[in-house]
Amino acid sequence: MHSNHLLLEEPIRMASILQPSKPSFFPAMTKIVGTLGPKSRSVEVISSCLKAGMSVARFDFSWGDPQFHQGSLENLKTAIKGTKKLCAVMLDTVGPELQVVNKSKHPISLQADSFVVLTPDQQREATSDQLPINFSDLSKAVKTGDTIFIGQYLFTGKETTSVWLEVKEVKGEDVVCLIKNSATLDESLYTLHVSQIPIDLPTLTDKDKEVISTWGVQNNVDFLSLSSTRSAEDVRRAREYLSELGNLKETQIFAKIENVEGLKHFDEILQEADGIILARGNLGIDLPAEKVFLFQKAAVYKCNMAGKPAVVTRVVDSMTDNLRPTRAEATDVANAVLDGCDAILLGAETLRGLYPVETISVVGKICAEAEKVYNQDLYFKRAVKYVGEPMTYLEAITSSAVRAAIKVKASVIICFTSSGRAARLIAKYRPTMPVISVVIPQIKSNQIRWTVSGAFQGQGKGGGGRFGRRNLLST
Incomplete structure (x- = not known):
């Protein structure tokens, strides 16, 4: 990692912290x-x-x-x-994604220091003693001592709805695990994650x-x-x-x-x-x-x-x-x-x-x-230094545009582009003002038909363009 300086402008006046944001x-x-x-x-x-x-x-x-x-x-x-x-x-x-299959959708109570069997047989009912899963090769992927985590999908961090397991034994296609903490699985969709074990899917x-x-x-x-x-x-x-x-x-x-x-x-x-x-x-x-x-x-x-x-x-x-x-x-x-x-x-x-x-x-x-309070000046210098010399034509133009916009305190940077590449490069240098990209489609003709290409799809379809970096918009 190449990060020696904190990207924070200093000094910060304590009084400014108490002022409401505009x-x-x-x-x-x-x-x-x-x-x-x-x-x-x-x-x-x-x-x-x-x-x-x-x-x-x-x-x-x-x-x-x-x-x-x-x-x-x-x-x-x-x-x-x-x-x-x-x-x-x-x-x-x-x-x-590995998932626990709970067809009955009834809550399943798991007690610490008890054992539970993870089985690929999805016809079995999910109980406190056995949990069917949607992956048949788990027994081949794990070994004794491995850690398995089962949590509610989009897990919120609550230990009461997630459980840590330790693999104790592999019996054919079944995996016998020791339950490390008490928890209740009370929703239908739970995901299963095996720490640092490649899953062949x-x-x-x-x-x-x-x-x-x-x-x-x-x-x-x-x-x-x-x-x-x-x-x-x-x-x-x-x-x-x-x-x-x-x-x-x-x-x-x-x-x-x-x-x-x-x-x-x-x-x-x-x-x-x-x-x-x-x-x-x-x-x-x-x-x-x-x-x-x-x-x-x-x-x-x-x-x-x-x-x-x-x-x-x-x-x-x-x-x-x-x-x-x-x-x-x-x-x-x-x-x-x-x-x-x-x-x-x-x-x-x-x-x-x-x-x-x-x-x-x-x-x-x-x-x-x-x-x-983000130190844009330090970031800009670091990004330019990283690119090095000689810069490509586009890197030189876009980095110069950002520097000029900051020096003249511009309200916005407008970029004319057909692919979006120039706009994304401008945003790479993190100007302090928004970037508005105006898409100019490329028109080609072979004397029989016209074709139009460019990064303009998705407009008016519920899309809204892509973001190149954190301050790139599309119009």
């Missing part, structure tokens, strides 16, 4: 990704979320059918028209491909969030698949890093992907707790220097049930911005949380405060 047209440069679900899918709530600062709507296909998500998306389109706020669409794949599953080729194509999605990305090849395969589908050629692929395999291959994944999502929920299980911050800082720095968006997840879990974040969570959001992250992704907090609008509002306010 409202601004752009509440925060840092983007907020909100996951739409049961508590946040009505036109009214989505409209409030957009006004509060949500600029990307995430549709998570780990639960809910395409019809449910289509209904949410139609409501999003209505809300966009009503509020005149742009919002991009992100499709989140299921990926190689494809990253882009058949179910994912079906959703992308139908729902994704139909709605011309802006982003594909590729769950459990483990190698650059995963990203390449996903891009090839999108290219085959025609109208998703310009859909950006954000690689979601959530296990040790993804961490090991991070540099090569970053080269292939359009952006990175640091899925701290699963990463926090795969890594020792004291190592998570190191990965975040190193990964965000690498994304910054590559000029690709870094998205951080799992920052205000407690707001799923509470109106205010904890002090630690509020500090965590600010530190993520000071580290250089470009977007905050909200999961359970907006999907099924009690306060989706308040969560977006609070996170936006914290981001805005952190941005005010």
Whole structure:
């Protein structure tokens, strides 16, 4: 990691902390990704979320059918028209996710120091003694002493609804585990995570491909969030698949890093992907707790220097049930911005949380405060130094544009682009003002027919353009 200086402007006057923040047209440069679900899918709530600062709507296909998500998306389109706020669409794949199958949906009580059997036989009933799972090769993947975590999907951090297991014995296809803490599994969908054990399942599953080729194509999605990305090849395969589908050629692929395999291959994944999502929920299980911050800082720095968006997840879990974040969570959001992250992704907090609008509002306010003291000058010098000389023509133009805009205190930077590349490079240098990209389509003719190309798809379809870095908008 190459980060010697704190990206914080000094000195901060204590008196300024007590002064109320002034409202601004752009509440925060840092983007907020909100996951739409049961508590946040009505036109009214989505409209409030957009006004509060949500600029990307995430549709998570780990639960809910395409019809449910289509209904949410139609409501999003209505809300966009009503509020005149742009919002991009992100499709989140299921990926190689291991799940506990509880067909009866009855609560399952697990007692510490007791034993439970994980079985691939999904016909068995889920009880306190046995839990059927959707993966037949678990017995081949684990060994005695391995740690397994079972938690509610979009886990909120409550120990009463999640359980740690230790593998004690492998009996044929069954895995016998010791329960480390008492817990009650009281929902139908629980995910299972084996610490630092490779799972031999494809990253882009058949179910994912079906959703992308139908729902994704139909709605011309802006982003594909590729769950459990483990190698650059995963990203390449996903891009090839999108290219085959025609109208998703310009859909950006954000690689979601959530296990040790993804961490090991991070540099090569970053080269292939359009952006990175640091899925701290699963990463926090795969890594020792004291190592998570190191990965975040190193990964965000690498994304910054590559000029690709870094998205951080799992920052205000407690707001799923509470109106205010904890002090630690509020500090965590600010530190993520000071580290250089470009977007905050909200999961359970907006999907099924009690306060989706308040969560977006609070996170936006914290981001805005952190941005005010962000040391842009130090960052700019570091980014220019990292690129080195000779610079490419485009790097030289975009970095100079940012420097000039800051020196003359410009209100906004307007970038004319056909691919969006110039706008993304401008945003790489983190100007203190918004970047508005005006897309000029490229028109070609072979004397028989005209073709138009350029990064303009998705406009007026509930999309709203893509974000190149944290202050890139599309018009």
